[in-house]
Amino acid sequence: MIDVNLAILATIPLFIIGFYGVLARRHFIRIIISFEIALTAVILAIGAFASSKGMTGEAIGVIIIAIVAMEVALGLAIAIQLDRLFQTVDLYELRKLKEE
Numbered sequence: 001m002i003d004v005n006l007a008i009l010a011t012i013p014l015f016i017i018g019f020y021g022v023l024a025r026r027h028f029i030r031i032i033i034s035f036e037i038a039l040t041a042v043i044l045a046i047g048a049f050a051s052s053k054g055m056t057g058e059a060i061g062v063i064i065i066a067i068v069a070m071e072v073a074l075g076l077a078i079a080i081q082l083d084r085l086f087q088t089v090d091l092y093e094l095r096k097l098k099e100e
Contacts, residue, residue: 007048014041028082028089032075039068 014037021034043064050060082089086097 004048004052007044011041011045011048014038014044026090026092028079028091029076031091032072032079035075036068036072039064043068 018034018036018038018041021037022031025031025034043061046064047058047061079089082094086094088094
């Protein structure tokens with residue numbers, strides 16, 4: 001059985017790194033990767049809590065991983081379309097296009 005405190009100590013830095021990446025990045029693909037890091041931390045925390053309560057968190061983890069995979073596929077499809085239409089995936093450049 002896993003120690004919950006140790007698992008939380010491992011997931012907090014992961015979540016902070018991912019959250020900072022979402023807020024600080026300008027490139028769309030880097031934002032998606034940062035979001036993935038934050039969601040991975042959440043999956044680890046859910047698994048640790050489920051393990052500590054005697055439940056199996058595998059089902060919840062698999063469902064969350066499937067949702068994350070769909071989110072990545074959708075995000076990359078949007079990034080490809082942005083690159084085809086505007087030749088950039090920089091969000092600030094796209095915001096400038098909106099203002100013009």
